[in-house]
Amino acid sequence: MIEEIYDAIDMAQHDRRRLNQVVSLAKSVPKMEDEEVDQLLDRLSGFHEELQRTQANTAEGAYSIDQCLQPVVDQLVNREQTLRAEGDQTSWSPARLDCTHRLYVNCPPESELRCHLLRLLATVGTDESLRQWSDMVCGNPPYHRLGMVLVFAPLMQTDFEPPQWLLDQLLNDATTHSQTAPAVYDLLNFYFRNGKVDTHPAAPRADALTGLLDQLIKQLGKIESGQLPANATPGSINQLISDSVALIVAICDSLALLQHMASIAVLADALGLRHRRVQTEAAAALARLGIEQGKTALVALAKEPVARLRVLAYADELGFRNEISLELQGEISLAESHLAIWLAEPDQMGLAPSNIQLVETREMYWPGYEHPVQCFLFEYFYGMGDAAHSNIAICGPMTHAFAADLKHLSPDELFAAFAGWQTAHQEIFNIAPERAEATYSNDWRRLVGDLHAEAYDEAEIQTAASFFGQLLLIADATNEGKPGTAIIDTGSKSWYAAGNPEAPINWELAYAIWRGQQMLSSFNDQV
Secondary structure, eight states: OHHHHHHHHHHHTTOGGGHHHHHHHHTTGGGOOHHHHHHHHHHHHHHHHHHHHHTTTOHHHHHHHHHHHHHHHHHHHHHHHHHHHTTOOOOOOHHHHHHHHHHHHTSOTTOTHHHHHHHHHHHHOOHHHHHHHHHHHHHSOOOOSTTHHHHHGGGSSTTOOOOHHHHHHHHHHGGGSTTTHHHHHHHHHHHHHTTSSSSOTTGGGHHHHHHHHHHHHHHHHHHHTTOOOTTOOHHHHHHHHHHHHHHHHHHHHHHHHTTOGGGHHHHHHHTTSSOHHHHHHHHHHHHHTTOHHHHHHHHHHTTSHHHHHHHHHHHHHHTOGGGSOGGGGSHHHHHHHHHHHHHTSTTTTSSOOSEEEEEEEEEEOOTTOSSOEEEEEEEEEESSGGGOEEEEEEESSOOEEOSSOOTTSOHHHHHHHHHHHHOOOTTEEEEOHHHHHHHSHHHHHHHHHHHHHTTOSEEEEEEEEEETTEEEEEEEEEETTEEEEEEEOSSOEEEEEOOOTTSOOOHHHHHHHHHHHHHHHHHSSOO
16 A cells, blocks of 8 residues: 555656545555554655655645645544544654654745644654654744644644643744744643643743734834835735734733733734734733723624624623624624635635625525525625725635626526535546547437537537536537537536636536536525
8 A cells, every 4th residue: 555655646746636546545544554654654755855856846846746745644643643532552763753854854844744744743742753843843843824723733632731841942932933923822822721731831921922012013003004114025015914913813812811911001002903803802802901992992893794703702701792783793794704704814815805795695405414504695895996806705504705706697506606616426526528438428429419509609628527427518618709618418508608707707617506506406495
């Protein structure tokens, strides 16, 4: 099996379509014996190291192999979790730790694989693996911010007892890095809140944290007023804001836990910033310190969709939810808040929408759910007037939006697009046209004939598909001069216009709409 995994990774780095084979073969890793794990890591670390040399550390080659290795590392994590759940004492040899270290240092700093390797070491949880984990986090941390949650999650567990040396090293060294400092303070806050430590490790730094918070607030204030650092790029400004906000959030929580009354004036200053997350966390910290100004600010912030869910959680914690309008606590308002928070994530739009309007709400049976669920369609807006950008998103069974412009679709088609995109089933799969022609020759010829019979201006077959045994043909086409997607099956022919040429519906999304229509119509009486 080790050779099969190795060969699959070797092929996948040249042909990304082979990555599914790596994922499938990696599922055997949790059942491997210790000796096999040693052999696997040794083989992969040597292979990875050689590739980095031969490809001269080109970003394309480095990221390709790192992404191919990631499913294997994730299954090694599953193996350790299973061993722990079964009560088996895990033990990692120096050679195995060395292989993991070699893999890590040969990854580019931006590689997400670094985060997965650190997650593995933290999950192992031995003194030796934790020391290696801590040395990497403190001395050579990953740059991948979104993956940082993986790095610290195994240590943020109620059954983990943090050793004092780990707390000291993280506080002294890891807080010097902008990408790890917020996670460290979040971790320390978690330990103090859950009684893992008698005294908050950052207690001696309360005054210094207050001073740092003041600096961060002033820095964000300058950016909001247009005073940008010299030679700053949009990307560097966004990263600076993101890092600053993450650290402000963690520090506000720390100062509230420490009941550091000397921070009140600085926390009050943070309420003057426009950033809703900063306002929310500063207001919550003030409220925890018993300052009425904090509670008043939180009640006002409940009107902002991007802040609403957090405000309600703090209101529950502090006992004043009854002072928030019931309308803001209803299903539609909560769904609106979920969407605003999702859109504001760095890997989505990166900021909250300027407006959100309800388009349609229905209770219906949805793929993957046993009982009917409430489904909300919202139109969200960025900007004002003619220059505003808008699109449609869903919240309820999922929260999602597409890059393609969906505004011209009917509610039925919109629900179908999201349902079809979300659903994965072993009886739904694509088939290469040449394979469909060889395997289903008669049916394929009939579908191709039906496509040509439609007399589209142009038609180019993209794929065949099997939908619960039903053969389909999917083609890009032009109909009366308008581009779109034709989907041909044995009983019908469907046409989906591409719509907005600047954000068109491609054949993949058109096929998702078709799938969703089939499923929702079979699940519900009227869709």
